[in-house]
Amino acid sequence: MHDVAGHAAHAxxxxxxxxxxxxxSLDHKVIGKxxxxxxxxxxxxxxxxxxxxRIHLGWTNAAIPGLETLSKTGAPGGVMTPEYYLQIMTMHAxxxxxFVLTTAPFAAFGNYFLPIQVxxxxxxxxxxxxxxxxxxxAGFLVLMSSFFVGDGPTLGGWTQxxxxxxxxxxxxxxxxxxxxxxxxxxxxxCIGQLLGSLNFITTTLDMRTKGMSMWxxxxxxxxxxxxxxxxxxxxxxxxPACILLVLDHLAGTSFFVPSNLVFNGQLQPHSGGSTLxxxxxxxxxxxxxxxxxxxPGMGIVSHILTTSMRKPLLSxxxxxxxxxxxxxxxxxxxxxxxxxxxxxxxxxxxxSFPTLVITIPSTIIVLILLGSLYGAKLRIxxxxxxxxxxxxMFITGGISGFFLAQPSIDxxxxxxxxxxxxxHLVMGVAAMFGIFAGTYFWFPKMYGRMMNxxxxxxxxxxxxxxxxxxxxxxxxxxxxxxVRRYQAFTDDYLQPLIPLHRFITVAAILTGLAQLIFLYNxxxxxxWGKPAPANPWEATTLEWSTPSxxxxxxxxxxxxxxxxxxxxxxxxxxxxxxxxxxTSPEKVNGPDEA
Amino acid sequence: MAKFFxxxxxxxxxASAIPIVMHTWPTPQDISTHGAAIDDQxxxxxxxxxxxxxxxxxxLAFFIWRFSSxxxxxxxxxxxxxxxxxxWAAFLLVGTEVLALGIFGVKAWANVYFTPPAADAVQVQAxxxxxxxxxxxxxxxxxxxxxxxxxxxxxxxxxxxxxxxNDADSKDDVVTAEMAIPVNKEVHLLMHSKDVGHSFFVPELxxxxxxxxxxxxxxxxxxxxxxxxxxxxxxxxxLGHYNxxxxxxxxxxxxxxxxxxxxxxxx
Numbered sequence: 001m002h003d004v005a006g007h008a009a010h011a012x013x014x015x016x017x018x019x020x021x022x023x024x025s026l027d028h029k030v031i032g033k034x035x036x037x038x039x040x041x042x043x044x045x046x047x048x049x050x051x052x053x054r055i056h057l058g059w060t061n062a063a064i065p066g067l068e069t070l071s072k073t074g075a076p077g078g079v080m081t082p083e084y085y086l087q088i089m090t091m092h093a094x095x096x097x098x099f100v101l102t103t104a105p106f107a108a109f110g111n112y113f114l115p116i117q118v119x120x121x122x123x124x125x126x127x128x129x130x131x132x133x134x135x136x137x138a139g140f141l142v143l144m145s146s147f148f149v150g151d152g153p154t155l156g157g158w159t160q161x162x163x164x165x166x167x168x169x170x171x172x173x174x175x176x177x178x179x180x181x182x183x184x185x186x187x188x189x190c191i192g193q194l195l196g197s198l199n200f201i202t203t204t205l206d207m208r209t210k211g212m213s214m215w216x217x218x219x220x221x222x223x224x225x226x227x228x229x230x231x232x233x234x235x236x237x238x239x240p241a242c243i244l245l246v247l248d249h250l251a252g253t254s255f256f257v258p259s260n261l262v263f264n265g266q267l268q269p270h271s272g273g274s275t276l277x278x279x280x281x282x283x284x285x286x287x288x289x290x291x292x293x294x295x296p297g298m299g300i301v302s303h304i305l306t307t308s309m310r311k312p313l314l315s316x317x318x319x320x321x322x323x324x325x326x327x328x329x330x331x332x333x334x335x336x337x338x339x340x341x342x343x344x345x346x347x348x349x350x351x352s353f354p355t356l357v358i359t360i361p362s363t364i365i366v367l368i369l370l371g372s373l374y375g376a377k378l379r380i381x382x383x384x385x386x387x388x389x390x391x392x393m394f395i396t397g398g399i400s401g402f403f404l405a406q407p408s409i410d411x412x413x414x415x416x417x418x419x420x421x422x423x424h425l426v427m428g429v430a431a432m433f434g435i436f437a438g439t440y441f442w443f444p445k446m447y448g449r450m451m452n453x454x455x456x457x458x459x460x461x462x463x464x465x466x467x468x469x470x471x472x473x474x475x476x477x478x479x480x481x482x483v484r485r486y487q488a489f490t491d492d493y494l495q496p497l498i499p500l501h502r503f504i505t506v507a508a509i510l511t512g513l514a515q516l517i518f519l520y521n522x523x524x525x526x527x528w529g530k531p532a533p534a535n536p537w538e539a540t541t542l543e544w545s546t547p548s549x550x551x552x553x554x555x556x557x558x559x560x561x562x563x564x565x566x567x568x569x570x571x572x573x574x575x576x577x578x579x580x581x582x583t584s585p586e587k588v589n590g591p592d593e594a
Numbered sequence: 595m596a597k598f599f600x601x602x603x604x605x606x607x608x609a610s611a612i613p614i615v616m617h618t619w620p621t622p623q624d625i626s627t628h629g630a631a632i633d634d635q636x637x638x639x640x641x642x643x644x645x646x647x648x649x650x651x652x653x654l655a656f657f658i659w660r661f662s663s664x665x666x667x668x669x670x671x672x673x674x675x676x677x678x679x680x681x682w683a684a685f686l687l688v689g690t691e692v693l694a695l696g697i698f699g700v701k702a703w704a705n706v707y708f709t710p711p712a713a714d715a716v717q718v719q720a721x722x723x724x725x726x727x728x729x730x731x732x733x734x735x736x737x738x739x740x741x742x743x744x745x746x747x748x749x750x751x752x753x754x755x756x757x758x759x760n761d762a763d764s765k766d767d768v769v770t771a772e773m774a775i776p777v778n779k780e781v782h783l784l785m786h787s788k789d790v791g792h793s794f795f796v797p798e799l800x801x802x803x804x805x806x807x808x809x810x811x812x813x814x815x816x817x818x819x820x821x822x823x824x825x826x827x828x829x830x831x832x833l834g835h836y837n838x839x840x841x842x843x844x845x846x847x848x849x850x851x852x853x854x855x856x857x858x859x860x861x
Contacts, residue, residue, distance in 0.1 A: 081833075082834065082835075082836060082837075083833035086830070086833060086835070155830075155833065156830060157830045159830075161790075161791050161829070161830065163791070163807050164790040164791065164830070164831065164832060167790075171724075171789070171790060171832060172724070172832040172833055257807075258807050258808025258809075259808070260743040260808075261743075261788065261789050261807055262723070262743050262746045262755075262788045262789060263724070263789050265746060265747055265748060265749070267744045273808070274808065275791065275806050275807050275808050275809070276806060276809070309670075310670060314672070314673060314676050314677040314680060315676065315677030318677045318681060340793070340803050340804050341804045341806060342803075342806040342809050342811050345707035348703065348707075349700050352696055352699065352700070352703075353696055356692035356693070356695065356696045357689075357692065359692050360684050360685060360688055360689055360692070361684075363683075363684040363688045364680055364681055364684040366650065367680035367683060368677060368680050370650065370653060370654060370657065371673040371676075371677075371679070371680050372673070373654070373657040373661055374657060374661070374671065374672075374673040375661065375672060375673065376657075376661040376664075377664045377668065377670055378596065378658065378661045378662040378664070379662075380595050380596045380599075380662050388599070388654070388658060392603055392651060395647065395650045395651060395654070396610075396647060396651070399643045399646055399647050400643070402639050402642070402643045402692070402695065403639050403643065405692075405696075406635065406639065406695060406696070406699035406702075406703075407699065407703045408631070408632050408635050408699045408701075408703040408705075408706070409632065409635055409636050409639060409699065409702075410802075411632060411703075411801065411802050412621070412632060412636065412797070412802070414802055414828065415793065415795070415802070415829065416828075457595055461598075461599065461602070464599075464602065465602060468606045468610065472610045476613050476618065476619045477619070479614075479619065479621050480619040480620065480621060480622070481621065481622050481797035483795070483828050484828075485830045485835060485836075486835070487836045488836055488837075489836075490836065490837050490839075491839060492824060493622060493824060497619065570670070571670040
């Protein structure tokens with residue numbers, strides 16, 4: 001628990017200048033909004049890039065109007081070159097994985113709401129917090145700058161497998177400056193997330209207000225806390241890996257490059273490195289990263305669903321233990337990305353079992369969410385719709401993991417569109433639905449205004465149908481043997497699949513247009529939305545007990561809330577209303593499960 | 595809205611399952627001895643995953659339909675058995691399912707990786723490089739000559755860096771751009787990359803294995819159907835990745851013998 005007296009002075013330090021208040025702010029709420037803003041920009045850039053890719057895949061030789069203006073060499077006459085397609089694909093993936101799916105549900109919402117939900121005025125290291133955003137933002141700028149330097153961004157995919165990424169320009173376009181900028185950007189991103197994770201962990205353990213025991217933390221705080229621990233360990237592996245990659249590139253070291261490589265008839269000077277070492281380091285980060293993207297979504301969705309269902313989940317503890325089990329197992333399964341990459345075949349079997357076993361905590365989470373819906377008094381709004389959509393997407397995306405966990409099936413499905421469909425549903429769409437659910441739910445608290453519900457529901461239904469139309473067919477393509485990361489389908493056996501690609505492209509464009517409804521709603525509601533009541537969803541957690549929306553600089557107006565109840569007390573027998581705020585002194589007979 | 599959403603979930607679930615049941619976009623035919631075990635494993639997984647998918651989506655839709663239309667004064671209810679029922683269900687149903695899949699899956703994997711190649715298997719060396727595959731056959735002596743990376747020169751067609759003048763084992767080696775193998779005869783494929791990571795994928799053969807620079811890897815398989823099939827690269831290897839392919843010809847033994855003689859004469 002934190003030192004109340006020590007923080008009483010916090011309010012006295014409220015900054016007054018524009019720069020201190022809105023740019024280099026130490027306030028966790030402003031930093032949360034900054035992260036959200038960056039993620040929003042990144043999401044629309046990433047989506048735009050995916051449109052370009054999809055149009056090219058549907059109609060490979062068609063000129064895309066205006067594309068030549070963006071890159072004369074990459075798209076002469078508006079038609080993408082093979083290397084430009086791969087560069088766009090790499091940037092789409094990197095932007096989405098790092099700057100959207102990690103940033104929005106974890107860094108943005110976590111920064112804004114974690115301290116409030118534990119009853120703190122701020123995080124323990126506000127300067128680190130400010131730095132975490134600006135370092136991450138610098139990473140984003142460095143990444144985007146690669147569009148404008150040398151021969152453009154790297155084209156090695158978000159996995160940046162060595163030695164393609166490690167030997168420099170000799171490996172082809174984008175492999176010079178593009179790789180250095182990619183590795184620098186990701187290294188900076190890692191620093192930002194490490195600093196953020198430290199703050200999240202310390203806030204959760206050390207800044208809880210009176211009465212806020214660990215088991216009284218809402219699902220969101222548990223999810224951010226568990227994600228922080230994953231972030232701390234996973235990004236701590238990726239960051240040095242990026243440094244070693246840059247050293248191979250610029251300083252002539254050979255961490256990831258073996259001897260006797262020949263490019264364009266020239267024997268390369270490297271020797272002694274291991275190609276597989278990069279893959280081990282990358283995936284030891286890369287698989288936990290999947291859970292770094294999705295676990296906050298699970299927390300947000302659980303939090304929102306309890307409010308919408310007017311009942312708590314079946315078990316607070318089982319949910320939290322399952323999230324913890326996911327986190328632990330997420331490290332033990334990383335090798336399933338490398339079944340056909342030349343590891344000893346026995347290790348593939350060893351990695352297969354935890355990959356299958358991780359289905360058990362995932363299933364428990366889904367069953368707890370589904371089982372909790374039974375007997376609910378469901379309130380349907382944009383936030384709860386996206387939370388329910390999350391369950392549907394997580395089931396669909398998760399089930400295809402059954403296939404990929406088995407090395408024998410991976411022989412057929414590895415590097416095909418089946419994998420693309422799987423991870424897009426589970427860590428792309430499901431995670432995005434978590435972000436949307438969180439946005440509709442917390443917007444009234446963040447801006448003091450309501451979002452438009454009609455637009456929100458239209459946004460949901462179009463996104464839900466659209467996401468299935470895009471990503472379900474990816475599974476069919478994969479089963480038919482369609483290899484991913486191809487800019488054109490020149491192989492004979494892929495020709496019958498082109499009409500399906502065109503269907504996906506049309507679906508992607510329409511679903512993307514639906515995201516403009518969200519953008520409009522967000523901007524319109526920010527300035528002209530209906531003023532929000534203090535607790536519009538009749539929720540129970542501490543963010544709804546701040547004196548105003550948005551909360552004042554010190555969150556609770558200089559006093560510290562005292563917590564008397566579990567975080568999700570709804571429909572408690574004998575209570576005066578169908579929800580009991582955590583701060584309510586009302587005594588009820590129902591036991592606190594937590 | 596809730597009921598509309600519930601109906602949409604059911605429609606999407608059924609529409610998603612139809613192409614799988616109807617084999618609208620079929621998996622490529624199987625032309626290998628080990629492929630049946632992989633296909634059985636895939637079908638078994640598809641059945642279990644498909645049932646789980648349909649049941650869970652329909653339950654979700656039903657709960658959304660039913661519990662969003664509650665009446666005033668109605669009380670919330672808890673699922674019979676509570677969280678314990680869920681944990682037991684996950685451990686018993688899913689746990690058993692995944693372990694069964696895991697154990698049988700190992701058998702299918704072992705078919706490919708856990709047995710040594712036959713002593714009389716046809717030896718073929720495959721080299722991947724940006725953006726082409728080349729294949730080498732050891733010739734009548736059954737031995738491959740050593741590779742000299744510094745001698746690799748595409749301009750004079752020395753794709754493997756072979757020193758035919760000084761290395762006795764290299765003199766009869768046959769290098770081709772297309773891979774041919776005899777039908778119903780085991781092939782031992784020795785794989786190496788000359789530059790970046792690539793992959794050897796023949797969907798019909800149910801074979802996929804990365805080329806990893808710095809590692810000598812191998813695979814063995816037996817093709818059972820005569821025909822011409824594509825070998826595609828699945829590991830992102832640079833701008834020409836999408837177009838990096840070669841052909842695998844599965845020939846009768848006599849056609850294969852003729853083919854290798856013809857190739858030797860062209861060296």
